[in-house]
Amino acid sequence: MTPLLEVRGIDKSFGPVKVLHNVEFSAYAGEVTALVGDNGAGKSTLVKCIGGIYPIDGGEIFFDGKPVQIHTPRDAGELGIEIVYQDLALCDNLDIVQNMFLGRERKSGLLLDEDSMEELAEKTLSSLSVRTVKSIRQQVSSLSGGQRQTVAIAKAVLWNSKVVILDEPTAALGVAQTAQVLELVRRLADTGLAVVLISHNMNDVFAVSDRIAALYLGRMAAQVKTSDLTHAQVVELITAGRSGELGLKNGVTP
Amino acid sequence: MTPLLEVRGIDKSFGPVKVLHNVEFSAYAGEVTALVGDNGAGKSTLVKCIGGIYPIDGGEIFFDGKPVQIHTPRDAGELGIEIVYQDLALCDNLDIVQNMFLGRERKSGLLLDEDSMEELAEKTLSSLSVRTVKSIRQQVSSLSGGQRQTVAIAKAVLWNSKVVILDEPTAALGVAQTAQVLELVRRLADTGLAVVLISHNMNDVFAVSDRIAALYLGRMAAQVKTSDLTHAQVVELITAGRSGELGLKNGVTP
Amino acid sequence: GDSGQTTTSTTSESATAAAKAGKIGVILPDSKSSARWETADRKYLEEAFKAAGVEYDIQNAQNDKTAFQTIADQMITNGATVLMIVNLDSGSGKAVIDKAKSQGVAVIDYDRLTLGGGAAYYVSFDNTKVGTLQGEGLSKCLTDKKADKPIVAYLNGSPTDNNATLFKAGYDGVLKPKFDSGDYVKGPEESVPDWDNTKAGTLFEQMLTEQPKIAGVLAANDGLGNAAITILKKNGLNGKVPVTGQDATVQGLQNILAGDQCMTVYKAVKKEADAGAKLAVALAKGEKPTASSSVKDPESGQDVPAELMEPQAIYADNVKDVVADGYVTKEELCTGDFAAKCTEAGIQ
Amino acid sequence: MSKVKELPGEAIVAATQAPSIGNSFRAYVQRVRGGDMGSLPAVLGLVVLCAVFAIARPSFVTAINFANLFTQGAAITLIAMGLVFVLLLGEIDLSAGYASGVCAAVLAVTLASLGLPWYVCALAAILTGVVIGVVLGALVAKVGIPSFVVTLAAFLAFQGLVLVLVKEGTNISVRDPVIVAIANKNLEPWLGWALYAVCVGVFAAIQLVRATRRAKRGLTADPLSLIAFRVGTLAVLAGVAVFVLNLERSRNPALVSLTGVPIVVPVILVLLVVWTVILRRTSFGRHLYAVGGNTEAARRAGIPVDRLKISAFVICSAMAAVGGIVAASRASSVDPNTGGSSVLLYAVGAAVIGGTSLFGGKGRVLDAVLGGAVVAVIENGMGLMGYGASVKYLVTGCVLLLAAGVDALARRRAAAAGLR
Amino acid sequence: MSKVKELPGEAIVAATQAPSIGNSFRAYVQRVRGGDMGSLPAVLGLVVLCAVFAIARPSFVTAINFANLFTQGAAITLIAMGLVFVLLLGEIDLSAGYASGVCAAVLAVTLASLGLPWYVCALAAILTGVVIGVVLGALVAKVGIPSFVVTLAAFLAFQGLVLVLVKEGTNISVRDPVIVAIANKNLEPWLGWALYAVCVGVFAAIQLVRATRRAKRGLTADPLSLIAFRVGTLAVLAGVAVFVLNLERSRNPALVSLTGVPIVVPVILVLLVVWTVILRRTSFGRHLYAVGGNTEAARRAGIPVDRLKISAFVICSAMAAVGGIVAASRASSVDPNTGGSSVLLYAVGAAVIGGTSLFGGKGRVLDAVLGGAVVAVIENGMGLMGYGASVKYLVTGCVLLLAAGVDALARRRAAAAGLR
Ligand SMILES: Nc1ncnc2c1ncn2[C@@H]1O[C@H](COP(=O)(O)OP(=O)(O)OP(=O)(O)O)[C@@H](O)[C@H]1O
Ligand SMILES: Nc1ncnc2c1ncn2[C@@H]1O[C@H](COP(=O)(O)OP(=O)(O)OP(=O)(O)O)[C@@H](O)[C@H]1O
Ligand SMILES: O[C@@H]1[C@@H](O)[C@H](O)OC[C@H]1O
Numbered sequence A, B: 001m002t003p004l005l006e007v008r009g010i011d012k013s014f015g016p017v018k019v020l021h022n023v024e025f026s027a028y029a030g031e032v033t034a035l036v037g038d039n040g041a042g043k044s045t046l047v048k049c050i051g052g053i054y055p056i057d058g059g060e061i062f063f064d065g066k067p068v069q070i071h072t073p074r075d076a077g078e079l080g081i082e083i084v085y086q087d088l089a090l091c092d093n094l095d096i097v098q099n100m101f102l103g104r105e106r107k108s109g110l111l112l113d114e115d116s117m118e119e120l121a122e123k124t125l126s127s128l129s130v131r132t133v134k135s136i137r138q139q140v141s142s143l144s145g146g147q148r149q150t151v152a153i154a155k156a157v158l159w160n161s162k163v164v165i166l167d168e169p170t171a172a173l174g175v176a177q178t179a180q181v182l183e184l185v186r187r188l189a190d191t192g193l194a195v196v197l198i199s200h201n202m203n204d205v206f207a208v209s210d211r212i213a214a215l216y217l218g219r220m221a222a223q224v225k226t227s228d229l230t231h232a233q234v235v236e237l238i239t240a241g242r243s244g245e246l247g248l249k250n251g252v253t254p
Numbered sequence C: 001g002d003s004g005q006t007t008t009s010t011t012s013e014s015a016t017a018a019a020k021a022g023k024i025g026v027i028l029p030d031s032k033s034s035a036r037w038e039t040a041d042r043k044y045l046e047e048a049f050k051a052a053g054v055e056y057d058i059q060n061a062q063n064d065k066t067a068f069q070t071i072a073d074q075m076i077t078n079g080a081t082v083l084m085i086v087n088l089d090s091g092s093g094k095a096v097i098d099k100a101k102s103q104g105v106a107v108i109d110y111d112r113l114t115l116g117g118g119a120a121y122y123v124s125f126d127n128t129k130v131g132t133l134q135g136e137g138l139s140k141c142l143t144d145k146k147a148d149k150p151i152v153a154y155l156n157g158s159p160t161d162n163n164a165t166l167f168k169a170g171y172d173g174v175l176k177p178k179f180d181s182g183d184y185v186k187g188p189e190e191s192v193p194d195w196d197n198t199k200a201g202t203l204f205e206q207m208l209t210e211q212p213k214i215a216g217v218l219a220a221n222d223g224l225g226n227a228a229i230t231i232l233k234k235n236g237l238n239g240k241v242p243v244t245g246q247d248a249t250v251q252g253l254q255n256i257l258a259g260d261q262c263m264t265v266y267k268a269v270k271k272e273a274d275a276g277a278k279l280a281v282a283l284a285k286g287e288k289p290t291a292s293s294s295v296k297d298p299e300s301g302q303d304v305p306a307e308l309m310e311p312q313a314i315y316a317d318n319v320k321d322v323v324a325d326g327y328v329t330k331e332e333l334c335t336g337d338f339a340a341k342c343t344e345a346g347i348q
Numbered sequence D, E: 001m002s003k004v005k006e007l008p009g010e011a012i013v014a015a016t017q018a019p020s021i022g023n024s025f026r027a028y029v030q031r032v033r034g035g036d037m038g039s040l041p042a043v044l045g046l047v048v049l050c051a052v053f054a055i056a057r058p059s060f061v062t063a064i065n066f067a068n069l070f071t072q073g074a075a076i077t078l079i080a081m082g083l084v085f086v087l088l089l090g091e092i093d094l095s096a097g098y099a100s101g102v103c104a105a106v107l108a109v110t111l112a113s114l115g116l117p118w119y120v121c122a123l124a125a126i127l128t129g130v131v132i133g134v135v136l137g138a139l140v141a142k143v144g145i146p147s148f149v150v151t152l153a154a155f156l157a158f159q160g161l162v163l164v165l166v167k168e169g170t171n172i173s174v175r176d177p178v179i180v181a182i183a184n185k186n187l188e189p190w191l192g193w194a195l196y197a198v199c200v201g202v203f204a205a206i207q208l209v210r211a212t213r214r215a216k217r218g219l220t221a222d223p224l225s226l227i228a229f230r231v232g233t234l235a236v237l238a239g240v241a242v243f244v245l246n247l248e249r250s251r252n253p254a255l256v257s258l259t260g261v262p263i264v265v266p267v268i269l270v271l272l273v274v275w276t277v278i279l280r281r282t283s284f285g286r287h288l289y290a291v292g293g294n295t296e297a298a299r300r301a302g303i304p305v306d307r308l309k310i311s312a313f314v315i316c317s318a319m320a321a322v323g324g325i326v327a328a329s330r331a332s333s334v335d336p337n338t339g340g341s342s343v344l345l346y347a348v349g350a351a352v353i354g355g356t357s358l359f360g361g362k363g364r365v366l367d368a369v370l371g372g373a374v375v376a377v378i379e380n381g382m383g384l385m386g387y388g389a390s391v392k393y394l395v396t397g398c399v400l401l402l403a404a405g406v407d408a409l410a411r412r413r414a415a416a417a418g419l420r
């Protein structure tokens, strides 16, 4: 089975600081791949490289087996890659509907079709059990932390994309909302999408993922089937970069 | 036992939207009080009212049994209330040390004592097991989500304050760092501080808290000893505002 | 716009004279108070210097007195031995003169006298006389129109331009007695900052709104006059309310031919330029030229040797004099509709 | 207008229940008290200013002065309208004033020297504006020089360019009757009424269509009564304005008749409507707000930020060109000062007073018109007072401060109520 | 300089290992390549400009021109230094130019009409600046009017105030020998050398003390070799400058001798050092950066944001007063134009070209000096070239653009490398 999204040998430095070393990573259609790693391991950086936010210093990206060039977020969007970033990128001066359709507004003729956007946004949001939002015409600057997170997730799943990457999507969410998002993640994968989930919560990771990839200090320590791993092994991979036979050996990728 | 920090009958509206209704809340010295509630319940708003960020529309705040007026963050700081906000307030253009000592710089004579600040910051940060920060003279704009969170926490515990309020402090943290912060929370309470912890993670809440306060749609549903509650009861309070005898009755505070 | 290019040239014919002569620097004030500086003064000065075969450098400070001083510094650095300046104000003018003197560089005041400055020479028109001609011109046109107790409005020049003060002194000298006697009525008065024509338009429009019966406008130069005429036109009053001017610009002369402007004052800049250049060239050669008259500096009380030219009033019937003098060409003046009016006015 | 989600019984009471005149009015009052002032401060400032001037100088409230107001403020307003686009992105264009001067000079030169027909010349002027905008925008977006520096450099360079075009300081007369008419002539009275009818009609139609369409989809729509109220208000206010402007205002009606809506009014109106529709109802406009609010978020949403920046500068310079044409028309001439002195600061001031933020993400084209009106009323009123230059500067500064103070204090109060 | 935390064996390689000349240089190169250009672009721009002018006009590299440069750029530089404080907060002061005019007028009036001694008058001028700053700052911080509008209003009002002070358009001569000396006289040559010795000595002492103190605490400190290199560089550059300025530069040495460091140089130097220390080494300065970087974070940290804003405006206006005094000295007079025309735009431009951000949080006083030097060199060089007004404007604009372009392109490259 060829992965839907694959990166090979990715290097990334910020000035003198090298953050990603020769990273390999794959996400398969119909599967949830969990990307785990300690704070500062480079998870968000990897995602931003895939999303065209940061240019990569070296390495290749394959989509559906074919090498692709992603230079801008637009390129990623056109391939069908949708990302919820950890530093939620919402425009505080726009309302919820406007943010959800940003960059892909519906039009009737030359003008915006506000009504149909409002309808669709409403539908998507209520499926994510948002109860306390007063109006979907509210500016996002007045939302609570969890509400912002929900809007960002809703924005990403609104499109018929092929790959959805979620960078710590449930960090700010309440109990019910978290359950809803995890369910959504599973549902997306089941409809054939490749889903990548970044999370520090091992319970969540084990609950929904098919595969786990562990980053350690900018290097990919291992990418293994979830069923082949124990909770303790993953924690070891995260904190030490290795666990028994698995993981990095003296700083060299296996 | 008089609570170290107590608020009574707090009301707060944003324009036409009423977010807090007659809220009562207490935090006791030597205890960890968990503040829970759904997304948008008003937890962060309550904290910001206590911190002097938002002016309150009605109600009173008592510190050590005496009524106090908190109009600005400065007032809160002078009382010894230290807060880690959910929307981390860090200055991106300053480095880690500068952020940690912001507003309370150490001086020798008229000039800043950079050396002693650097030393102290270093010590505090390493106690929170931050391993991947390259230099504490790094600008905070280049930190990862978890690293930012750690800096904000370190900043708050640097001072000899009497009340420490943490708004979802572990949301972005890795496994090891979360454990470290929870341990710190417990340690702070044990040294006699009143600690308030906001979290959506029930495991964490039950692991460290002595008391649980549940907000439901801007109303305080219940404030009870942790030992008197079950996991399920808390979730019920969060999502429905009531659980058996506990909680709101027809929208009226008990 | 070839005139914009400053030439630093030595003409070969009189190379021998030039060999001994120093370099002459000229600083013009701006190009928005009047078109004359760049279109007339620069041209005539260049011609005069070229003819004398001296090295020269003409620059324009564009109404920026810091730039004015910097240009003076740079001219001295570049080796100028004589400076000819049209000051922006007496203070900065004096600073330039002082600095130049301390370096052994002689300074001529051109068109505007630097009060208390102590320049070696002063070359100009009789500016009070200019104002007098304007005042007389306006009375003449009002008489022609048989105006009865006309209300006269003033659009004075820039409050920061000393010449504007002299012009006003001139026309006040003519009109004030008539106001006092009740023949005329003093209307609204404004000084136009920086001679700004756009501002002048709004200023005059509001004067007219506040005092609809304005029957004569004393505008200090052609640009301000044109601003007033535009507003009058809008109200259908052009040609009925006489307007004055100064500088005999193409626009002003066309307004006169069209009957919208009563008169302008022609200052034969060529004469002024020639006189200035003659003094400058002599100074550059190390001579001590003598001037025909002198002017008393009211601030220092000293007599400054001076050459003062005579201004001339221009009405529709003698527009041709300006063309004949070569100050304005027939081609620029008699475009389009004006061809017929030119013929009518006897311009060939 | 806003879609309300139903909340559980004990939940917070929603702001708007069912839209009706009463409820809408209550909601508006609450919004205003809550700090969402919209254009209220600018309008209030305008009313206060007018009242003061009217008392001090009765001539302020004459038909002729009312007409003057429009022509006096037109150029600044047009330039400010363009600046709104650049300000929305958090950028600035210091060169807009001189850009209008350059374009006016192009108009004057092509008219005078080349003798081309007026529309060709006007087009040339606007095209010059477009080219200027492309260059400025590219330097800002593609090369990455801060817009303050780029446009400061352009401010200097254009000053030079104007001088080159007007041959180092001459005054070029503009005598083309059509161009001169723009700022100096008026519509036939019947045309004013026709324009009025079209405006009110179209406004009513749009409101009705939108409401029925939303109702059909089951979204909250404005009720008929509210629409009728809005349309009625517009009809009355615009009607009074047209009526007054159609009064005879000549000093000498026997000699020359002076009536009708000044031609600049429909020019400004059309541009106001067009730009407002573009900003509010097209994805281009939406993207402008997004880039101004959070450039990074916009970039991540796949919005071509660079292209958008260039477009904004193009619009700004093109509107500066239009402003320049109106200025040239009003002065019937172009000189090295056209677009210079305080034109730029007044234009930026107009946008800011109207409510546009200098930090991007907030602003409307209407702001420029309202702010432009404030600036024009101050200049106009001060002109009638007949003070000397120094007093006039002083008073103008203070009045400007007062007008802005109303706004600031209102927002302050709102911030104290927790909204900002 | 930076403290490095030890990382596990396989961890990322740290940028700086042990500080030494070689390593520091390598680290610097890496930082520059990584985009942290510091003042390099401004310095580079300066070098290129000087080279071009020197080739085009040999008189550019004469001692007299070198001395002229300082006095020509002084007023703008001083005003820009003050503006840095306001810009650091993300605010702007459009009135700084005319504020300098008002203060200069106060100086001139008190000198001329009241005949007070020069130091009283200078103090009165600076006090005027302080009062202006308090008023502006209070309107911005306490009332909450955007600084653009406040200072635009002040821009107008001060223009009027200058006119009132100079009695509607006359100009007041400044004849006090001490005041006139500031911009027109020079230090005795021996005094120049004494100043030089003190500067180099103090610099060396500070560097040494800091390094030993840090070493004692076990923090990474600069090694002796690096300190020696820095002190050496300063000693050579400053030495050459003093030497050149002490050469005879009179056109007519027989008539008058002209040697020595212009008095404005120590004035600027002292203010540069004082303000730099305040910005970098006091909590007041630290708080300015914090407010500029994130006002809300600063407020939450208990920083009195309002008071800080007012202080910044006070510093800005006080420095404008100093700039006004120098301008009055240079012109030996004050008139309604003092501080007007392009003074403000040039001053803001100087700060921005030096590297100060208009959005707050980023900037140094040194930026103003470097940017001021760029502006002064452009004006000075263009003055030597002898172009006409139009060409001069055009070329000045282009040169400004080029100077800023170096900077922008460098940062662009850095952004492409992932740093911004
Ligand atoms: N713009 C930048 N400049 C310099 N260093 C950076 C920059 N962005 C990230 N880094 C560094 O790169 C490393 C990886 O950061 P990244 O955000 O990818 O971590 P992460 O795995 O997402 O961590 P977390 O779980 O805390 O979100 C961190 O050490 C961080 O300090
Ligand atoms: N400035 C504001 N203006 C208007 N509404 C606001 C504002 N700030 C918060 N709200 C609203 O108040 C409610 C409570 O917000 P708050 O941030 O206190 O929630 P929270 O309990 O902290 O939620 P979370 O767990 O998601 O952080 C939300 O519905 C939010 O939309
Ligand atoms: O010729 C006039 C000149 O003398 C004056 O100084 O400035 C304006 C001009 O019109």
Ligand SMILES: [Mg+2]
Binding pocket: A043, A044, A045, A086, A167, B144, B145, B146
């Ligand atoms: Mg991350």
Ligand SMILES: [Mg+2]
Binding pocket: A144, A145, A146, B043, B044, B045, B086, B167
């Ligand atoms: Mg919250």
